[in-house]
Every structure is written in structure tokens, then in C-alpha cells.
Amino acid sequence: MTHTFKGGVHPNYMKAPEIPMTVMTPPPQVVIPLIQHIGAPNQPLVKKGDYVTMGQKVGANPAPVSAPVHSSVSGTVVAVEPRPHPLGDMIMSVVIENDYKDTPCTDLPPLTEEQLKDSDAILERIREAGVVGMGGAMFPTAFKIRGGIGKVDKLVINGAECEPYLNGDHLTMLNYPEQLLKGIELVRIASCVDKAYYGIEKNKQDAIDLLNSLHPEKYGIEIVPEEVKYPQGAEKMQVKAVTGREVKPGGIPSGVGANVVSTRTCYAIYQACYEGKPVIERIVTVAGSALAAPVNVLTRVGTPFSYIAEQCGGFVKTPRKIVLGGPMMGICATSFDAPNIKGTSGVLFFTEEEDRHVDEPTCIRCGKCITVCPMNLEPVFMYMYYSKGDFENMEKYHITDCFECGSCAFNCPARMPLTHAFKTAKLMFQAKAMKEKAKAEAEAAAKEAKK
Amino acid sequence: MAANQETKERIVLDVAYQPQVRTIRDTRRLMQDVLIALLPALCVAVWQFGAKVLVTVAASVSSAVFFEWAYRKLLKKSNTIGDLSACLTGLLLALTLPPTAPWWLPVVGTLFAIVVVKQLYGGIGKNFLNPALAGRAFLLASYALIMGNFSVPTGLKGAVDGVTMATPLSYLYGENPLPAYFTPQALFIGTVPGAIGEISAAAILLGLVYLLVRKVISWRISVSFVGTAALLTLIFGRGGDHVNFMLYNVLSGGLLFGAVFMATDYATSPVTLNGQLLYGAGCGALTVLIRYFGGFPEGVTYAILIMNLCTWAIDKGFHRHQFGVTKEDIAAAKAAKKAAKEAAK
Numbered sequence: 001m002t003h004t005f006k007g008g009v010h011p012n013y014m015k016a017p018e019i020p021m022t023v024m025t026p027p028p029q030v031v032i033p034l035i036q037h038i039g040a041p042n043q044p045l046v047k048k049g050d051y052v053t054m055g056q057k058v059g060a061n062p063a064p065v066s067a068p069v070h071s072s073v074s075g076t077v078v079a080v081e082p083r084p085h086p087l088g089d090m091i092m093s094v095v096i097e098n099d100y101k102d103t104p105c106t107d108l109p110p111l112t113e114e115q116l117k118d119s120d121a122i123l124e125r126i127r128e129a130g131v132v133g134m135g136g137a138m139f140p141t142a143f144k145i146r147g148g149i150g151k152v153d154k155l156v157i158n159g160a161e162c163e164p165y166l167n168g169d170h171l172t173m174l175n176y177p178e179q180l181l182k183g184i185e186l187v188r189i190a191s192c193v194d195k196a197y198y199g200i201e202k203n204k205q206d207a208i209d210l211l212n213s214l215h216p217e218k219y220g221i222e223i224v225p226e227e228v229k230y231p232q233g234a235e236k237m238q239v240k241a242v243t244g245r246e247v248k249p250g251g252i253p254s255g256v257g258a259n260v261v262s263t264r265t266c267y268a269i270y271q272a273c274y275e276g277k278p279v280i281e282r283i284v285t286v287a288g289s290a291l292a293a294p295v296n297v298l299t300r301v302g303t304p305f306s307y308i309a310e311q312c313g314g315f316v317k318t319p320r321k322i323v324l325g326g327p328m329m330g331i332c333a334t335s336f337d338a339p340n341i342k343g344t345s346g347v348l349f350f351t352e353e354e355d356r357h358v359d360e361p362t363c364i365r366c367g368k369c370i371t372v373c374p375m376n377l378e379p380v381f382m383y384m385y386y387s388k389g390d391f392e393n394m395e396k397y398h399i400t401d402c403f404e405c406g407s408c409a410f411n412c413p414a415r416m417p418l419t420h421a422f423k424t425a426k427l428m429f430q431a432k433a434m435k436e437k438a439k440a441e442a443e444a445a446a447k448e449a450k451k
Numbered sequence: 452m453a454a455n456q457e458t459k460e461r462i463v464l465d466v467a468y469q470p471q472v473r474t475i476r477d478t479r480r481l482m483q484d485v486l487i488a489l490l491p492a493l494c495v496a497v498w499q500f501g502a503k504v505l506v507t508v509a510a511s512v513s514s515a516v517f518f519e520w521a522y523r524k525l526l527k528k529s530n531t532i533g534d535l536s537a538c539l540t541g542l543l544l545a546l547t548l549p550p551t552a553p554w555w556l557p558v559v560g561t562l563f564a565i566v567v568v569k570q571l572y573g574g575i576g577k578n579f580l581n582p583a584l585a586g587r588a589f590l591l592a593s594y595a596l597i598m599g600n601f602s603v604p605t606g607l608k609g610a611v612d613g614v615t616m617a618t619p620l621s622y623l624y625g626e627n628p629l630p631a632y633f634t635p636q637a638l639f640i641g642t643v644p645g646a647i648g649e650i651s652a653a654a655i656l657l658g659l660v661y662l663l664v665r666k667v668i669s670w671r672i673s674v675s676f677v678g679t680a681a682l683l684t685l686i687f688g689r690g691g692d693h694v695n696f697m698l699y700n701v702l703s704g705g706l707l708f709g710a711v712f713m714a715t716d717y718a719t720s721p722v723t724l725n726g727q728l729l730y731g732a733g734c735g736a737l738t739v740l741i742r743y744f745g746g747f748p749e750g751v752t753y754a755i756l757i758m759n760l761c762t763w764a765i766d767k768g769f770h771r772h773q774f775g776v777t778k779e780d781i782a783a784a785k786a787a788k789k790a791a792k793e794a795a796k
Contacts, residue, residue: 367722420468
């Protein structure tokens, strides 16, 4: 039986895992945005003029849904001010002048033997080390695992890496197999389950063989080879492929007793627990036709994109877009000064070559969007009702169930901006709900006042 | 560093919507694939009816492209002839005409097809009738005599006297018995009289295989169309040999051509998967109904046009459940609805 899901597309993968991982010299100045996760924003813990060590916590928030941020270099804080954020907007950031000494921080000692067997100790460390979903979602991992304890009986580790271009997970498997398995074991212990299922797409056969040769069963792990298809790495598709369970509409995987943790997150957890190292670096695939050749490089969090481009050989063509993450779900950065953050798995400098834009997209009703939608939706009608602003029918066609994988728009011969429209529609629904809520509250208040 | 800094300043970043990559296949490539799939049928036509059919085809294609261009030019709309859809409409229409058709016949047909059926409703993707078929229906109603004038194919020269002859289908539903030279093999290869593109089942099936391999169309509409027609003619067959009757029904007339190239037109067929099955079945059933009880021997054109009109309703009816909704969920929702109804009573 092949492990997979219904629908999906086969983009041109453009992967280059054969390029060995290099380590990038840290930049003279790093920019650490205080928001690198989903949830409550961090408050700065340092001020201008402070000396910080590598791995020192520079921002935190006591709220449960949050993850602290750490300095990725040692040096002096030169500013705490709003700076361009890779996901758009200006966000409060800590700017640190690198002294190139990499003086380590000793706040997080490696966990002891007993602690490594204790769910609470591991979760506490995961939180303190600022581990978030490093596949790109950046949801605080400790909160996710804690919320699943007792409910989750199937732990799924995501090693699909179905997005084109990206090689980070693949190279992590090849370069640190043992550490990775230990990291997965930690997640398994923290989740209080007996077994973890590691779903890996078959285009990484060398990694599957290598991991299998290291006796994953010793760590309570089973490797599940999966069909190569986008979006295999989406949470819901991963759960479906590995466990056969379907997450309910509007629900999350733990609703059907599954939790999904990405490869790179497991490795970060290994580093946090065994080495006492917070999330201050990550492997990034730098590619795109603006560069001479793709590069797989280990970068410090907070490295500006202009510096990354320069270190990766500079531009041979003028870039038009900076795509963060993979090209299917990745969004565009608005500034060269924005830094990479914990969730940045790829930095793609695209020129007009990758662009297949048309000026006047016209739907030809071919229905090719319907056949590829992994969520069983009907994008052609969703788009039609979206253009009309028909909320009732948008809801009837479950527009809010779209998780924006981009398969429909990728496959659209007419080049309709489908995913973009659904993203906007979802925001419109959010705004509408908020408005209704405010209205109801105002009415209730008015009633109260009358009394 | 300095040089890089400078270029960086001047670059205006595009913040385009996702996905950032698209499949290479666009509308033009799809249309191109259908045009390629029609080539075998065209080749058989040239072999059987001579190079003069190329004049009809050329007149049809060029007039279709011209009308599309001229209409959009006059109304100051964007030029869309590059998507090749007008080209395809022209070729499809030409292939449904008899080989004796004068050069002006397709010109009149494409004028109706492109301007009235397609462009007046907004152009590609917005028409609710198949333009080529509607054009053919228009010609059938206006020039019934010319449209029923089928010349003798090369394969039957010598066996038949005269210049024109009746099609196998008209014998099948007529008084006279089927002549011996209309063997199933002849119908399969295409040595029979008929419209330019419809005579050879082999050529059409070759086109179907190409379309399926290139994933231009799915099997659903074509298979359910032909399957339904075959099943009905098998069950309600005439004459002694029902299997033979079924075979002649499937191979003769425009049934295969309609099922492969006409019923599968994107804009006018359902997009929902189960809807496509129903639509195909409807086309097949209507074709048999018209052939059995209608005034014409041929029923494919009107069957497809009628089903075109039902497409919207079919799509609405086959709205599918999203990922994560199980059969139990659907049953529970139904039960809840029922209970609410009863409670209201």
C-alpha cells in the first residue's frame, strides 16, 4: 500500500540535495524580530548598549502560546526598534552588532539523563529554547505537544518536504541521522506515546535507507515511505497518509488523535535538550534564477536577505521576488533588509523566468482545480462566488476549509489567482465575524444601559 | 558590497500572490493538444474525400479566427485569438460538415458560433452552448439539404453509383436493409460516407488516447456517453442481432466524435466528477432517444446541446463533501435535519 492522499500536483521539483550543506559566515549585524511565532508577541529583555552572548534570550512573553527569541551572535545591542519583518510590516526587533567571538550563553545546560526521560522537563526546555514549527507555520511546539497529551495516540513526524527547491529536511536526515532520531524520541517521550511514525517522501530514498539502517525501532520510530506528491507535507495530508484518519473540517490533527511535528523541529529539539542550544540557526535553501547556482546553507537567525544573497554568490540576474519558504506556499518578502527567521526554510530569488503571469486571466471551466484539490473543494465555484462577493455561497462551498496549498492555482491553465482569492476571502470572513461580534456586544451593552 | 547595495536600491520587489510557480500548461497548450488530437480524423477525411475537404477546413478555421479577432477589436476588448480556442471551434465545426459543403457554409456557421454563441456571452469559458455544435445546429436548420449531402468515399468508389449516397445511420433507422459494404470494419477504419471528421472510429479513438495521455480531458464524459448509448441500444435493440445493432450505433454517425471532442468541451460540460458521469449518460440516452423517435437519423448534436443546458444544474447537484467529512457525518447531518423538520411540525 502506498501512503498518500487524494488530489495533489507534481510540480517541477528543482531539488538539489547533492549540494553539500555549507556554513554561512554570520553577518556583521543581526536583526532578531521579536515575533517569530504564532501567538503573543515577545517583550524585549535587553536594551540598547547591552552586551549579549550567543544564545541569550532577548525577548519573551509569559503567555502560554508564545516562544522566546534568542540572540544568534554575541555582541552589543545597537537598537531595539521596528525593522522590516520577512512576513511584511515593521516589527519590533533587537539589532545586535556581531563581535565575531560567538561567546556562548550558559543559561540552558544540557538536560540530565533523568530529565531526558521526563515529559515535563523536555517540554519546559522546548519552550525555553524557543522551538516553533520550523516547517514554516511557526506554531509554538511546546504548546502544541502539551495540548495533545492524552488525546494523541499517533505521533506523526513530517519528513515529506514536498515543496519544490527545499532540501533542508533532506540534508538534516543525511547529515544528522542519529541526532534526528534522538530528537524524534524526545518528542515521542514528551507526547507520552509509544510510537512515532516518520513519513518521508520516496524521493529521499537515500535518507530512508540511512535512517532504517540505524534501527529506528530502538527509538520507537517507524519510517513510512510516502508517494511523491505535493502537498504531502501538509499537516492534514500527512495524517491521512500515515494513519488513514481525516481531520474534521475546521479541526486540527489532535482532534483525530494525531500530532504532526516537522523534521527540522525535531532536530531543534535534539539541540535544545542534548546540547542546550536554543533555535538560533537553521538550514536554508537559497535558489532561484537570479542566482548562478542553488546553495544549501546553515545560517544564523536574523541574517538579512541582502547579506544571504551576497554570500551565495550575488545576483546574475535582477531578482523580481524574494520568496520565503517553498514556491507553492511561500510568500514574498517586501524588503532586502528583512532577516531570515526560525521558519524560513528557503529564500528563493525569482526573476521573470519563474513568472507565468498573464494580464487577463479567464477561467475556461476545465475543472482541473477540482481534480487536484486535496481538501475535496471546488475552487472554480469558490472563485466565482468570491468575485461576486457572495458570502452565503462561499460558505456553502467551504471556502474557509482551504488551507492555501496552491495546488489549484498551480494547475490552472488559465492562470486564475485562485489561492490568492481564497486567502483574501478567508480574511474577509474573519473581518465579518469580528464585525458581527462587535455589533452584538454593542447591542448587549445598549440593552444593559437601558435597564 | 557597494555595487550590490546600489542595485538593491533600484530593484522594485514584486509581492505576487502564491503560488509563485505555475504549471507550464496553459489554455493555449490545451487547445493545441485538442487540435493535434483531431489530426488523425482529418487525415482519414483527406484520404477518403480528397484534398477538397481542406478548403472547407481552411475556410472554417480562418473565418472563426477572423470573427473572434474582429468582434473583440470592434468592441475594444483584448485580443484572444492567441489562446487557439477560435481555431479549435473552426476546426471542430468543419469536421462536422458533409464533405460536399461549399466554402461559404462554414463561414456562416462560424459567424453564428463565434459571435452569437461565444462572444455575446463574454468569450472563452462563458458560453453555455458548445459553439461548434451550436453552429452546426444552426446550419442544419438553415441548410438542411446541403447538410444531408454526403459524397461517396474513395473506399466505396466503384461499389456505388453516383456522387452522393446515404449514411449507414440512415439505413439503420430507415426502411431499406443495410448494404453489405457497410461492415463494422469499414466503419471502424472509415471507408464510409459521413461528415468530414466522423467517419473513422479508429482515428477518433487515437485522438481520445492522445487526449487522455496528455490529461486534457478525463475519461468520465466520453466513456459514460458511449457506454450509455451502447447499453441502451443493446437492451432495446432492433432486428435479430442486438450486439451488431449496438456496434453499428456506436460506430456510425457522430457518436464517437461527439463523445470525444464535443461533449468534453470545457465550458459547456460539468466540472464536478460525478456530474460528468451523469452528463455523459444523459448525452448517450438522449442520442438514443432522438435516433429512435426523432425526425433525424442523427441525434448526437441535439443530445449534447440539450445536456449543455443542464450543465449548470448538474454541477450544483453534485457539490461534493469536503475532506474530513465521513459517511457517518453526512448521515448524522441528515438525521438532524429530519428531526428538526419533525420538531417544527
